[in-house]
Amino acid sequence: MLSCRGLRKDYVTERGEVAAVAGIDLDVAAGRYTAIIGRSGSGKSSLMAMIGGLSRPSQGQVTVDGTDIWGLCENDLAAFRNRRIGFVFQFASLLPTLRLVDNVALPAMLHRDRARSAIYSRAASLLAQMGLGDHLDAYPSEVSAGEQRRAVIARALINEPALILADEPTSDLDEQTEIEIMDELLAVNRERGTTLILVTHNLALAGQAERIVHIAHGVIVA
Amino acid sequence: MRLLASLALQNLGRRKARSLLLIAAVAVASGVVFTGATLMRSIDQSMAVGFTRLGADMMVVPDGALTNITAALLTVEPTDLVLDQDLFTNAKLAAVGRAAPQKIARVEHSGIGSHHESADLIGFDPALDFTVRPWLVEKLNRDMRPGDVILGAAREAPLGSELLIFGKPHIVYGRLGRTGVGTHERGAFMSFGTLDALAPSVHGHGGGPPAALQKGKVSGFLVELAPGATPLQARFSILSTLKGVKVVTGDSTMSGIRQGLSALLDGIMALMVLMFASTALMVSVLFSAIVTERRGELGLLKAIGARRGQVVGMMVTEAVIATGAGGALGVVLGILVMRLYERSLVYWLENVGVPFLWLDTPRMIAVAAGAIVLASTIGALGALYPAWRASRRDPYDLVRGEG
Ligand SMILES: Nc1ncnc2c1ncn2[C@@H]1O[C@H](COP(=O)(O)OP(=O)(O)OP(=O)(O)O)[C@@H](O)[C@H]1O
Ligand SMILES: [Mg+2]
Numbered sequence: 001m002l003s004c005r006g007l008r009k010d011y012v013t014e015r016g017e018v019a020a021v022a023g024i025d026l027d028v029a030a031g032r033y034t035a036i037i038g039r040s041g042s043g044k045s046s047l048m049a050m051i052g053g054l055s056r057p058s059q060g061q062v063t064v065d066g067t068d069i070w071g072l073c074e075n076d077l078a079a080f081r082n083r084r085i086g087f088v089f090q091f092a093s094l095l096p097t098l099r100l101v102d103n104v105a106l107p108a109m110l111h112r113d114r115a116r117s118a119i120y121s122r123a124a125s126l127l128a129q130m131g132l133g134d135h136l137d138a139y140p141s142e143v144s145a146g147e148q149r150r151a152v153i154a155r156a157l158i159n160e161p162a163l164i165l166a167d168e169p170t171s172d173l174d175e176q177t178e179i180e181i182m183d184e185l186l187a188v189n190r191e192r193g194t195t196l197i198l199v200t201h202n203l204a205l206a207g208q209a210e211r212i213v214h215i216a217h218g219v220i221v222a
Numbered sequence: 223m224r225l226l227a228s229l230a231l232q233n234l235g236r237r238k239a240r241s242l243l244l245i246a247a248v249a250v251a252s253g254v255v256f257t258g259a260t261l262m263r264s265i266d267q268s269m270a271v272g273f274t275r276l277g278a279d280m281m282v283v284p285d286g287a288l289t290n291i292t293a294a295l296l297t298v299e300p301t302d303l304v305l306d307q308d309l310f311t312n313a314k315l316a317a318v319g320r321a322a323p324q325k326i327a328r329v330e331h332s333g334i335g336s337h338h339e340s341a342d343l344i345g346f347d348p349a350l351d352f353t354v355r356p357w358l359v360e361k362l363n364r365d366m367r368p369g370d371v372i373l374g375a376a377r378e379a380p381l382g383s384e385l386l387i388f389g390k391p392h393i394v395y396g397r398l399g400r401t402g403v404g405t406h407e408r409g410a411f412m413s414f415g416t417l418d419a420l421a422p423s424v425h426g427h428g429g430g431p432p433a434a435l436q437k438g439k440v441s442g443f444l445v446e447l448a449p450g451a452t453p454l455q456a457r458f459s460i461l462s463t464l465k466g467v468k469v470v471t472g473d474s475t476m477s478g479i480r481q482g483l484s485a486l487l488d489g490i491m492a493l494m495v496l497m498f499a500s501t502a503l504m505v506s507v508l509f510s511a512i513v514t515e516r517r518g519e520l521g522l523l524k525a526i527g528a529r530r531g532q533v534v535g536m537m538v539t540e541a542v543i544a545t546g547a548g549g550a551l552g553v554v555l556g557i558l559v560m561r562l563y564e565r566s567l568v569y570w571l572e573n574v575g576v577p578f579l580w581l582d583t584p585r586m587i588a589v590a591a592g593a594i595v596l597a598s599t600i601g602a603l604g605a606l607y608p609a610w611r612a613s614r615r616d617p618y619d620l621v622r623g624e625g
Contacts, residue, residue, distance in 0.1 A: 054525050055618035075529050081617075082527020089621065093522050097232035107526040109225045155526070 001030035001195055002051065002163065007060035009046045009218075020046040022218035024060075028211075030162070031193040033186065035200055035209035043218040044199045045090065045167050051197070052165045053081045065162065082111045086156025086194075088166040088185075092148055094140040094155075100127060101136040104155045119158070126154035130184060146177035153184055163195045164188065171201060178202070226532055230540035233516070241544055244508060248548025248597050249555060251501040256593035257556040258490040261567075263589065264581050265487065278353055279453060281470040282309075282321070282460060283442035302432065304439035305467065313463050317456035319448040322350040323440040325417055327432045329424055333386045334377070334410055342409035343387075343424070345417035345435075353444050354398070354411050361396030368415050370395035376407040385410075388423035392416070498596070505604030509541055513608040520612055521620025530613040534606065541605030542598045549597025553590045 009021040021043045028034050038044050049055035051062055053069050062069050069080055081087075094103045104123040108114065124136055130150035135143055140151070149169055156164055166185060170178035182205055189196040198209070206212050214222035234241045284303035310321035325345035334341045346354050348366055358372065362382055366372075371385060371392045379385050385392045387410065400407065421435040434441045447456050457469045513520070520533050560567075581589065612620065 049616075049618035052525075054621070055616045075531075078524070078527050078529045080527075081525060087525055089525075093525075093621070095229070095519060095522065097229065097236060106225075110523075110526065110528050110532060159527075 001065050002026070002028040002197075003061075003063045004047075004051065005061045005063075007047065007050055007062065008058045009043070009050060009055065010058040019218050021050065021057075024215075024218070024220055026213065026220065028195060028197065030195055031189075032211065033189045033196045033198070033209045034211045034213060035198050035206035036213045036215060037200060037203065037206050038215035042215045044215055046218075047215070048165050048167045048197070048199060051163075052085045052087050053077050054087070079111060082107055083159050084162050086153075086159075086161040086164040088149070088152050088156050088164065088169040090168045090171065090199075092140070092145070093152055094148055096140055099137050099139055100132060100143065100151045103140065103151060104158055107155060108158045123154070123158060126157055127151065130154050146173050146181065149173065149177075149181055150184065153181070153188075157188065160192070161194065163197070165197050167199045168201065169198070170205075178205075226536040227539050227543075230536050230543060233536075233540050234544055240508075244505070244544050245548040245551060247504060248501060248545045248600070249551035251497045252549040252552030252593045252597040253556040253559070254497050254552075255494050255596065256553045256590060257560060258494045259589050259593065260556070260560065260581055260586060262487055262490055263585065278322070278444035279447045279471070280445045280456065281442055282445055282464070282467050283470060285466050285468045287442070287468065302434075304433045304436070304441060305443070307438050307440045309464060309467075310443060310445075315456070315459050315463060317448055317451040317459045318445055319451075320350065320352055320446040321443045322352055322445075323347055323443050325414065325434040325439075326441045327417075327424055327434055332388055332424075335408065339408070342405050343417060343420065344409050344411045345414045346411060348413050352446060357398040358396045359399040362393075366395055366413065367393075368413065368419070369393055370412065370416065372396045372398060372411040374398055374407040374409045374411075375400045377410070388420055390420065390423070498600070501597075502600045502604060505541065505545060505600055506607065509537070509605040510608040512540075513537060513605075513612045517612060517620045518623060520609075521615075521617045521622075524613070524617035525621060533613045534609045537609035538602050538605045541601035545601025545604075546594060546598040549594035552597065553593055556593075557590075 004024055004026040007021055007024040007026075008019065011018045011020055024047060036044050036047070046055065050057045050060075050070075051064075053062075056070060064080070064084060067080070069077060072080060094100070095106070098106065101120065101123050104127055105119045108119040108122070109116070112119070124133075127133060127136055127150075130153060132143070132147060132150055132154070135147065140148055143151070153169070164185065169185070170181050173181065185196060185198065186208065188194050198205070200206050212222075213220055282305070284305055287303050307323050310318065310323075323346070327343045328340050329343055330338065330340045332341055332343070344354075348355075354372065359375075360381060361372075362370075369392050371387070372395055373379060373385075375398055377397070379394045381394055381397065383394050385394050392412075398406070398411070417435065418437065421431045424431050424435060433439060445456065445460075447453065453471055457471070460467065460469050520537075523533055523536070524530075580586075
């Protein structure tokens with residue numbers, strides 16, 4: 001379902017060009033759980049951003065379900081991010097002025113094809129699934145970091161994406177919370193058949209994956 | 223879209239102090255623009271009436287004629303000396319804009335007023351007149367016809383009623399406002415044709431009709447300067463070209479007021495342009511900063527699938543709400559200030575001879591709407607560019623906080 005060919009990302013800095021991703025070919029079959037590991041600065045986040053339509057590759061192609069996503073026009077790419085991808089960032093990524101339920105409903109509200117009430121009831125049930133049923137009306141600043149991350153996962157699921165990209169979703173959380181959140185993601189992968197690509201430092205978490213991709217200096221080494 | 227509008231509104235609520243400052247700054251600017259525009263249009267409109275009411279810049283009368291200088295150069299004084307009616311038409315003086323001929327005869331036993339009262343019969347050429355009809359405060363709802371007379375403010379006869387002058391029926395066509403000159407207020411004004419028809423009934427000192435009532439002769443001319451010409455230039459060119467005339471200038475402060483007021487209006491205009499420019503600048507600087515501050519959130523919105531138009535729309539909506547509110551507040555403040563200073567303003571203007579008329583409500587509303595639209599446009603334009611630039615970037619760069 002996902003195929004990357006000759007993917008490169010070069011950043012221009014004052015000290016010259018940095019090749020964050022230096023030529024990656026990667027294929028992921030639908031419904032699989034793939035873990036990406038590698039040292040800090042090896043290019044994992046840059047790769048994820050290119051796959052998720054967030055960062056234009058310097059070279060190469062990303063094809064998702066037959067669509068060359070970087071060949072799409074602006075609005076189609078926005079729709080692709082919205083419909084097909086659920087992105088869970090490395091850091092807090094909720095809008096602070098919106099309640100949790102609004103944050104979760106937001107992607108569906110941006111490209112609206114359902115009634116508002118349907119969207120909101122789905123947002124509420126996703127939050128309830130994540131154990132946040134009592135915090136629908138809470139603002140992000142009123143809940144813990146772990147709860148925020150669960151809300152982000154709920155938001156990633158609102159449009160039933162084909163691919164979830166989770167970039168170290170639990171690195172800043174305690175071990176118990178990390179396990180709980182990973183369970184949620186794995187449950188989505190198993191029960192809904194959503195393809196999951198997870199970046200992690202935690203080798204135990206990576207060990208549960210069907211495939212482990214090891215990246216060093218912008219290339220796949222194993 | 224309602225969601226983006228409410229996001230914009232919430233964003234304004236996050237930095238209340240900053241939003242309020244922005245609103246206040248826009249309110250001051252749009253208040254000045256609104257007040258300035260209202261005053262300008264009011265004064266403009268008043269001046270159009272006022273300056274014509276001020277009458278002429280100068281009078282040209284036969285040399286040796288007695289003159290009674292009033293602030294309102296409205297008519298010449300009755301005299302036995304006359305000038306040719308086509309004096310100015312033939313001379314074509316560059317410094318003279320308009321020259322309106324008038325005939326004046328002071329008569330007794332005319333049937334106007336009480337038996338022994340004398341009254342001025344004043345003839346004017348409706349095609350050239352610019353000093354008599356601007357004073358009309360009421361008139362019949364039709365054009366002037368032969369046999370119509372306009373009465374001075376002191377005459378009581380109702381509009382449309384029949385008035386016998388030397389036994390001949392005339393219709394009261396209109397009435398002038400108070401000019402402050404007694405002879406005008408008791409006079410009867412009519413076209414040359416109407417006055418000519420009366421001439422045989424009027425007896426001057428020598429028994430025959432007064433000289434001014436002869437065909438082709440007039441008592442004098444009321445002169446308006448050509449645009450840009452000075453009274454001195456006009457006086458010189460009249461005296462050097464026309465023989466046997468005397469030039470009488472009105473109260474010289476009147477021309478001074480005309481210039482003073484237009485300088486004031488120019489000042490208001492310059493201030494408005496300056497306010498507009500500096501507000502636009504401030505709003506765009508502020509919104510560049512706001513966009514930079516919110517880069518991460520904009521990136522996030524893009525990452526979850528917001529289209530560029532939606533991201534730009536949200537920022538522009540935010541700006542339009544703030545500046546539109548500022549604009550509305552400015553209009554309210556402007557109205558309050560004008561109400562507060564209405565008395566002194568109107569007093570001052572009337573003091574210098576400009577009757578002040580407020581803009582009518584529909585025009586006032588139009589000016590207010592204009593000020594609010596202008597303010598929101600400034601906001602929209604100020605936010606548009608930084609928002610558009612940010613929206614072009616990859617969401618990942620925005621989220622990471624890169625340049
Ligand atoms: N916008 C940028 N400009 C310049 N260099 C960048 C930029 N983004 C990333 N880099 C560089 O590219 C390399 C890869 O960065 P990336 O964030 O992809 O690594 P990562 O594997 O996700 O690291 P971490 O595990 O710490 O998140 C790093 O050396 C980083 O310094
Ligand atoms: Mg990373």
